Structures are given as C-alpha cells and as structure tokens.
Amino acid sequence: MARVNALIATRMASEHAPRIPEVTRHLVEAGGKRLRPLLTLAAARLCGYEGEHHVRLAATVEFIHTATLLHDDVVDESSQRRGRPTANLLWDNQSSVLVGDYLFARSFQLMVETGSLRVLDILSNAAAVIAEGEVLQLSAARSLGTGQDTYLQVIRGKTAALFAAATESGAVIAGAPDSHVAALRTYGDALGIAFQLVDDLLDYGGVSATLGKNTGDDFRERKMSLPVILAVAQADPEQRAFWTRVIERGDQRDGDLEHAQTLMRRHGALEETRSRAFARADEARAALAALPASALRDTLSDLAGFVVSRVA
Amino acid sequence: MARVNALIATRMASEHAPRIPEVTRHLVEAGGKRLRPLLTLAAARLCGYEGEHHVRLAATVEFIHTATLLHDDVVDESSQRRGRPTANLLWDNQSSVLVGDYLFARSFQLMVETGSLRVLDILSNAAAVIAEGEVLQLSAARSLGTGQDTYLQVIRGKTAALFAAATESGAVIAGAPDSHVAALRTYGDALGIAFQLVDDLLDYGGVSATLGKNTGDDFRERKMSLPVILAVAQADPEQRAFWTRVIERGDQRDGDLEHAQTLMRRHGALEETRSRAFARADEARAALAALPASALRDTLSDLAGFVVSRVA
CATH class of the missing domain: 1.10.600.10 (Farnesyl Diphosphate Synthase)
Structure with a gap:
C-alpha cells in the first residue's frame, strides 16, 4: 500500500495546473479506507502475482474512486466528506468537475501501462x-x-x-x-x-x-x-x-x-x-x-x- | 461518416437510464461539424486502412468531444450551444456532469475494442x-x-x-x-x-x-x-x-x-x-x-x- 500511495502522489501531479494536486491532495490525504486498492493488491497476491502491475492497478482503482467522489459531491451539493469540507465548497464546482475528469484520464493512462x-x-x-x-x-x-x-x-x-x-x-x-x-x-x-x-x-x-x-x-x-x-x-x-x-x-x-x-x-x-x-x-x-x-x-x-x- | 453516426446512436443508448440517450441526443443531433471523427477517418484511409476499427475510433473521438462539451457548459454556466439551449439548462448540471462521465466511459470501451x-x-x-x-x-x-x-x-x-x-x-x-x-x-x-x-x-x-x-x-x-x-x-x-x-x-x-x-x-x-x-x-x-x-x-x-x- 505504501507503493500505491507513492504512485498516487506522483500521478496526481500536474506540470501545468497546480490546482489539480491541491484539490486531489485535499481528498486523498483525508484518508479514507483505501479499501478498493487493497482489494486489488490482495486479489493479485492471492493469485500468486509477483510482478509490478498490481500497484498500478490499485492506484487506477483509487483514482477512479476519487474522481467519482469529486463528481458525486457536486451532484449531491455535499458540504462534508471524510470529516472535511468538500472540494466543491473549498474551491468550486468547476474545479471539482474538471479535476475529477483529470483523475479519470490519469486512471486510464495508468491502466494502459499494464498492457493488458x-x-x-x-x-x-x-x-x-x-x-x-x-x-x-x-x-x-x-x-x-x-x-x-x-x-x-x-x-x-x-x-x-x-x-x-x-x-x-x-x-x-x-x-x-x-x-x-x-x-x-x-x-x-x-x-x-x-x-x-x-x-x-x-x-x-x-x-x-x-x-x-x-x-x-x-x-x-x-x-x-x-x-x-x-x-x-x-x-x-x-x-x-x-x-x-x-x-x-x-x-x-x-x-x-x-x-x-x-x-x-x-x-x-x-x-x-x-x-x-x-x-x-x-x-x-x-x-x-x-x-x-x-x-x-x-x-x-x-x-x-x-x-x-x-x-x- | 454514416457508419460513425450509426455507431454513436447505438452506443449512446443505456439499458437502464433513459436520461442518458435523451441528453446525448439533444447535443449530438444538433449537428456540429463532426470535424474530429472526419479527421480520424481521413487519416486512416489516407494511410491505406481497409479495416473496421477506424469507425470505432472516430466514434470514440466524437464521444470524448461530446463529453467535454457537456462538462464545459456546466463549468462556463453556458445557456446556448449549437443554437440550442444547453443540456445543463434543459435538464440540470447534475445530468450534464454524469452523462458526460458516461460518454467518457463509453468512449473508453470503444477504443478498447480496437485492441491497439x-x-x-x-x-x-x-x-x-x-x-x-x-x-x-x-x-x-x-x-x-x-x-x-x-x-x-x-x-x-x-x-x-x-x-x-x-x-x-x-x-x-x-x-x-x-x-x-x-x-x-x-x-x-x-x-x-x-x-x-x-x-x-x-x-x-x-x-x-x-x-x-x-x-x-x-x-x-x-x-x-x-x-x-x-x-x-x-x-x-x-x-x-x-x-x-x-x-x-x-x-x-x-x-x-x-x-x-x-x-x-x-x-x-x-x-x-x-x-x-x-x-x-x-x-x-x-x-x-x-x-x-x-x-x-x-x-x-x-x-x-x-x-x-x-x-x-
């Protein structure tokens, strides 16, 4: 999981738009259970996997999850998530929609890297x-x-x-x-x-x-x-x-x-x-x-x- | 292009959520220049392609474009697009965000089908x-x-x-x-x-x-x-x-x-x-x-x- 978290931190970066890691970090660092990436890692290891792609897959799954949370909070007009004010409240709906799109695209890049x-x-x-x-x-x-x-x-x-x-x-x-x-x-x-x-x-x-x-x-x-x-x-x-x-x-x-x-x-x-x-x-x-x-x-x-x- | 349009019509359907084709049809049928899918078809044919995947690719590209238009109109709070009221105005921001996500996922399925x-x-x-x-x-x-x-x-x-x-x-x-x-x-x-x-x-x-x-x-x-x-x-x-x-x-x-x-x-x-x-x-x-x-x-x-x- 430490390697999954490190990969998430690397890939949520954006060379050009600092708003992206700001918004993502707010949500990612609030914790959450990381249940989904854990499931991916466990399933791969349970099946005897010894390669590296399961870390990418786990990060992919967490990015998809994070992207949907950002969009959900806009759709539900939520003000709290994981005990913190939501991104749509701290920044705006626009940032939540677009950063969600970015994370979705990033998840997609990560899974393409698995080559499967x-x-x-x-x-x-x-x-x-x-x-x-x-x-x-x-x-x-x-x-x-x-x-x-x-x-x-x-x-x-x-x-x-x-x-x-x-x-x-x-x-x-x-x-x-x-x-x-x-x-x-x-x-x-x-x-x-x-x-x-x-x-x-x-x-x-x-x-x-x-x-x-x-x-x-x-x-x-x-x-x-x-x-x-x-x-x-x-x-x-x-x-x-x-x-x-x-x-x-x-x-x-x-x-x-x-x-x-x-x-x-x-x-x-x-x-x-x-x-x-x-x-x-x-x-x-x-x-x-x-x-x-x-x-x-x-x-x-x-x-x-x-x-x-x-x-x- | 007729086959691209037919594929777009098929893939924008949703078995469970009729809101999806309603919103998509509103935007897709308003026309637009279809410049992007045309570019894909032309590039493939110019390079001598005689297979079927370029039609999927062209539909993929148009779906990505349509998804970004739906999200853009939410972000910009636009009220007109292609001479019609925008989806965020006719339905609501929620529908535009989520149908955009759906089209993005659909585009992704389509490109996976190319196997490349x-x-x-x-x-x-x-x-x-x-x-x-x-x-x-x-x-x-x-x-x-x-x-x-x-x-x-x-x-x-x-x-x-x-x-x-x-x-x-x-x-x-x-x-x-x-x-x-x-x-x-x-x-x-x-x-x-x-x-x-x-x-x-x-x-x-x-x-x-x-x-x-x-x-x-x-x-x-x-x-x-x-x-x-x-x-x-x-x-x-x-x-x-x-x-x-x-x-x-x-x-x-x-x-x-x-x-x-x-x-x-x-x-x-x-x-x-x-x-x-x-x-x-x-x-x-x-x-x-x-x-x-x-x-x-x-x-x-x-x-x-x-x-x-x-x-x-």
Whole structure:
C-alpha cells in the first residue's frame, strides 16, 4: 500500500495546473479506507502475482474512486466528506468537475501501462456501469415508483462495480485461471453490495434507528434506498401520503426523519436491509471457497465480516 | 461518416437510464461539424486502412468531444450551444456532469475494442491533456499575469490535443510508418491550434472587430485569450487599469466590450492573432508533404485553409 500511495502522489501531479494536486491532495490525504486498492493488491497476491502491475492497478482503482467522489459531491451539493469540507465548497464546482475528469484520464493512462487488454476491458466496463448507475440514481430519486431492481442497479454502479473490477482485474493481471477470476469477481460484487446496504442502513441509524451526525443525508436528498423502498411497499394510505410528501414533493418538516425511522422499524425494513447485507457478505465468503486456502484468503473472508460488523 | 453516426446512436443508448440517450441526443443531433471523427477517418484511409476499427475510433473521438462539451457548459454556466439551449439548462448540471462521465466511459470501451495498446496510449494521454488544459484555463482566467505559454497549453488542451489524437490514432490503426504517424500528428496539432485561434479571434469580432451575436462570450467570462494577452502586453497605465477592472475585478459596464475591441485593434492584437492562425494552418499543410500525394491529402490540405477562411 505504501507503493500505491507513492504512485498516487506522483500521478496526481500536474506540470501545468497546480490546482489539480491541491484539490486531489485535499481528498486523498483525508484518508479514507483505501479499501478498493487493497482489494486489488490482495486479489493479485492471492493469485500468486509477483510482478509490478498490481500497484498500478490499485492506484487506477483509487483514482477512479476519487474522481467519482469529486463528481458525486457536486451532484449531491455535499458540504462534508471524510470529516472535511468538500472540494466543491473549498474551491468550486468547476474545479471539482474538471479535476475529477483529470483523475479519470490519469486512471486510464495508468491502466494502459499494464498492457493488458483484458484488464482494460474490465475497467472500462466498470466505468460505464458506475456512470450509468449515477444517472439512474438521479432519475430514480424522488420517485416512489422506484423498485428493488433499480435500487440494485444503482448500488452496483455506486459501489459494487468498482469492488468487482478491483478484485477481478487483480486476478486477471496475475494470470489466474478463469474459475479463480470468476470467484474473485463474485466476491467483489457481493462485498460491494453488502457494503452499500450497510451504508444505506446506517443512513437511517441502523437497525436501532438511532439518530447520529451521519444520519439522514439520504432522506434529505430524497433518495430511494432500500429501507425506503421496503417501507413504501408496505405503507397504508396514510403512510403513503407521508412518503409522497417527504420524498416526492420534498416537503420535509421537523420530526419527519424520526417518523420515517419509526415506519421503517414498524415494517421491519431496517431488519430486512440488515439481513440482506449479511446474506451478501455470506455470498462473498462462499465465493472464496473456489480459491486455494491461504492467509490472504482468510483476510478477504474476514473483510466480508468486517463490512457488515458496523450493523451487527 | 454514416457508419460513425450509426455507431454513436447505438452506443449512446443505456439499458437502464433513459436520461442518458435523451441528453446525448439533444447535443449530438444538433449537428456540429463532426470535424474530429472526419479527421480520424481521413487519416486512416489516407494511410491505406481497409479495416473496421477506424469507425470505432472516430466514434470514440466524437464521444470524448461530446463529453467535454457537456462538462464545459456546466463549468462556463453556458445557456446556448449549437443554437440550442444547453443540456445543463434543459435538464440540470447534475445530468450534464454524469452523462458526460458516461460518454467518457463509453468512449473508453470503444477504443478498447480496437485492441491497439498504442491507440489507447495516444487517446488516454490526450484525455489527460484535455482535462489539464481545462483546469489550467480555470485558474488562468481572470489573471492579467497569464502569458502566451499558458495560453498555448490551454488551447492545446481545449482543441489541439483531440485533433492531434484523432489524426495520429487514425494513422496508427492503419499501421502507417512512424514518419507518416508523426506528420499526421503534427497536422492535427497545428490545425487544432489554428482552429482555436480563429475561434478566439471571432469572439472579439474578427480583425474588423464587428459585434455579432456570438461576440463577447470570452470577455464576459474574463478569459485570457490571445487577443487580450497581446493587448495587455502593450497597455499603458490607463489601459492596464481598464483591463484590471474588466478582467481581474470583473466590473464590466456598457461599452466595455467595444472599448476592449478598440484597444485590441489599436495594438494590432487582432491582426497578430489572425496571422498566427494562418501560420499554424501553413504548418498543418506543410506537415502533409511527408505523406504520398492523394485526393484525401488534398482534402486535408484544403481543410486547413477552410479553418482559417472564417477570418480571411
């Protein structure tokens, strides 16, 4: 990971536009979990890779992630990210859009350096699924008609596509057999879905529906995440009128978030979201059985448990 | 070109997010000159290419161009493009940012399909220069300290990088010898610079400094284009105070654009910009001498003349 971080620092530089490293550094140095590059490194090493390209791939994946964060914060008009003011707030939307484009181009240069067309295919497909999911989320928000299929497509774009590309491309660069590549892809996809389900559940305070400083963003942005979809599906006419008001019309008042949480608890929407997250974590762990036993395989298995432990 | 247009129409589709083809169609069907894909097709055919990949490459180049237009209009807060309201106005900034990202990802998928790592290298480098130039333009605007080197870097990013990548990648896909690849790259680069110089000159009404409906956008956006840079370089203290007020402080009043034009004419800034555009067009034509004579070579040569004919 130290070499990945060094490569990120080198490649976020710009000979001509100092604004680029300023904005990027602000986001990169705030930390973040570096989960995605870690997945790439682990997948490559687990498949016996001993070359150098996995470091490039890991940096690629983190650049794609950083670029999407910059654009997401513009789209969501966010003001906080990783405990810091967002780049769109510190600089402006323009810088966030353009620096995001630059990082996307840089990620693309890095992956071309691996010289693997198969890796390029995986990552370019992931980039398309990510962008499509973001657009889908935009048009699916604020509409009570949004169903579970659309939600799954959105979170695949938001999270699972890059997780899956991270693990799959790590296996491919290592020259792993198809069965191992497929297993690591399934692992990444299931892990990413579990991760996002947990995030969406925590946005309503987890199964205990506790209010916290990170609670309520999705509600305020009127996103159709799974807890809302499940609660709406079981709403009586009066409850449906409530959801129409707060999500479709965006007329939100004091106490509405708490009422939303109460309805979710009453209909078991939070419990159900949690149980789906656990099922995806199990799916991720099960996929690893196709790979030979090793300490790294155990680490990936533990990671699946760790991802859902936030809502245990 | 009919096959390029058909491929663009197919690939701008999205299985899940109808917003994507809506926004893209709005921009693509408004026409535009399709100059960039034409350059790719012409370069490939001029180098004797008889395969299919040049159509993909041409669509790639047009997708990259369309993606940057969507993001540019957000960054510049534009309301008109190709005689129509911009997508950011008809839909919203969010859609423009995310659909732009989608088109960028799609362009990337298309170029991976060519299976040529050398083409991927050229286009990924171009994407980085484009994004870097946009960021540079953002930080160089509104500052009288911006010089001609920075301006050249900005217009390379804005226009010449994609022109050069369009012609160079067309030659590479055709398996042309290095000297032909280099000649077509030089041609594209010089043509792109000439093209942008003409655009920047016309934004101040051309050498006659005539006001028109397309005049004054750069002035209002306080961009440091060559006519401004040249006029500032020769400004006396009173004139410098004028430029400081309108460009740096952004305090623009009725008659200021006309006064800017007068100062540019007085110092020969418009004539000088025109003569540099003509010199770049000559450079583009001269580069073609390295290629065997053919009707297509004549067409490319004529194109260089056509680009500067708008300010003849």
